[in-house]
């Protein structure tokens with residue numbers, strides 16, 4: 001299919017132009033005009049670029065692309081090597097950040113709910129990316145944490161009493177630890193995100209609301225894969241997800 005057709009389809013489905021974001025969403029680097037092999041990954045790191053070019057990808061679709069607000073503009077060092085690699089192999093880079101967190105079907109937060117049995121009852125946070133709701137069946141915090149560890153293949157960092165029952169939960173993939181106060185105000189029993197900050201520990205202890213840091217990378221693996229699989233079946237593209245382990 002045509003690259004531009006692919007870009008336009010994703011843009012319409014993800015409504016990416018309505019998001020105020022920290023990076024440009026959409027086609028960040030233009031490669032060959034035809035796409036047959038679509039690679040997906042959480043982050044367009046050098047290791048992912050090399051795996052994608054070895055596989056013969058025509059385009060790479062990621063959650064964390066380039067050109068973040070506040071980063072230095074010159075194309076030198078790591079940034080030069082990454083961009084040079086894409087241009088040398090004529091691979092396009094498509095990146096979708098907040099639109100992919102928020103999407104009601106392929107979004108990271110909807111996909112987390114699907115994998116862990118969270119029932120979404122509402123949204124909160126910046127541009128409604130975060131979700132709150134309840135567990136499909138009430139679990140102890142300890143059981144929930146064990147399930148997260150098994151499926152995400154990474155032990156979560158947890159602040160809270162493992163024996164407490166979790167009924168209401170709020171969640172937001174990635175680095176959404178600043179939403180913890182809003183989650184507490186919603187009256188949930190636990191808040192799940194990717195990363196933790198020092199002050200989250202005190203808020204968890206003082207509110208009695210559990211804080212679960214299940215991994216930034218780990219909580220953002222599902223959205224991009226779901227979108228890649230959808231595109232592959234919609235347009236008969238070859239799709240492969242490249243996972244690069246990341247302890248954070």
Ligand SMILES: [Zn+2]
Pocket residue numbers: 063064173174175216220
């Ligand atoms: Zn992220």
